[in-house]
Amino acid sequence: MTRAPGPKDGQGHAGGHHVFELPRVTALLMHALPRFVEGVIAPVAVFYAALMVLGLNGALVAAVAWVYGGIAYRYVRGHPVSGMLMLAAVGVTVRAGLAAATHSAVVYFLQPTLGTLCVSMAFLASVPLGKPLAMKLAKDMAPIPDAFYKHDRVHRFFLRISLLWSGVLLANVGVSLWMLFNESISMYLWIRTGIVAGFGALGIAVSVWGFKRVVRHVNREPGQAPAA
Structure with a gap:
């Protein structure tokens, strides 16, 4: 007999309402x-x-x-x-x-910085298009039911997170360019890496906290499962 999915499976049902556990x-x-x-x-x-x-x-x-x-x-x-x-x-x-x-070693490190700028603009551009890039990345990183992505509250969350990551990446670009043209390659590699990692950690923390909050709100909506 097939076992019904429970909380440990990442999803379940409560009173006919689809529930997902992050x-x-x-x-x-x-x-x-x-x-x-x-x-x-x-x-x-x-x-x-x-x-x-x-x-x-x-x-x-x-x-x-x-x-x-x-x-x-x-x-x-x-x-x-x-x-x-x-x-x-x-x-x-x-x-x-x-x-x-x-x-030139500067050229080697300049290219990914310019690539980061392009990714930042891609996050930003995805918002007015209504297709948040953050949502596409989340689908690749976590086993989350598709029904949750179609929920209005979840969609609005990913629009905001796409704006957040556009800002995080743009800040990384600013720090990287300043250090690349004003510091040695050694200083650029280690200090810049630490600063960028700090920005990234903050962005991840806010993203995870926000998504867990959204999941709790969606799970509390009895009888209003996300549209299939």
């Missing part, structure tokens, strides 16, 4: 953290270490080798390749090519 924050972080470290943090650390020992060209080769080595390892072992790692591969290839052509 997965624990620690579980979400443990799911996302390895991919973030592998696709974002590690390539920067590898580049910096190689830059100190091998110079700019050696650092570019090392960064590219790290990302594609990770992809090859997963392919050989039959493991899935995360979308974040694939994006990192594309990004590091373009960045390394332009940096090698210009012989």
Whole structure:
């Protein structure tokens, strides 16, 4: 006999009303953290270490080798390749090519900053279109029933969160550009990384807190299940 889904499954029913329980924050972080470290943090650390020992060209080769080595390892072992790692591969290839052509480490780090600016504008543009980018990303990160995304309150929440992340990313761009053109590469890498991580942590904390609040409100609406 098939067991009815309960709270531990992330969803259930109370008096005919569909109820969803948000997965624990620690579980979400443990799911996302390895991919973030592998696709974002590690390539920067590898580049910096190689830059100190091998110079700019050696650092570019090392960064590219790290990302594609990770992809090859997963392919050989039959493991899935995360979308974040694939994006990192594309990004590091373009960045390394332009940096090698210009012989400038500044160019290598300027490109992702400009990319962040584009993402910030994408978050902002998604709001008046009524298709919040934050909602699309949430669907990739957490096993949440589609019915909840169609609820008006949830949709309005993601519109606000898209504005929030547009602001967070724009602040990151401002800090990154100022430090890139006014500080050494070493200072840029470590201090800027800390500041950006702080902005990101604050944005995540507000997003998770807000979404848990929205989920509680939706779950308290008896007999008003979200439209299918």
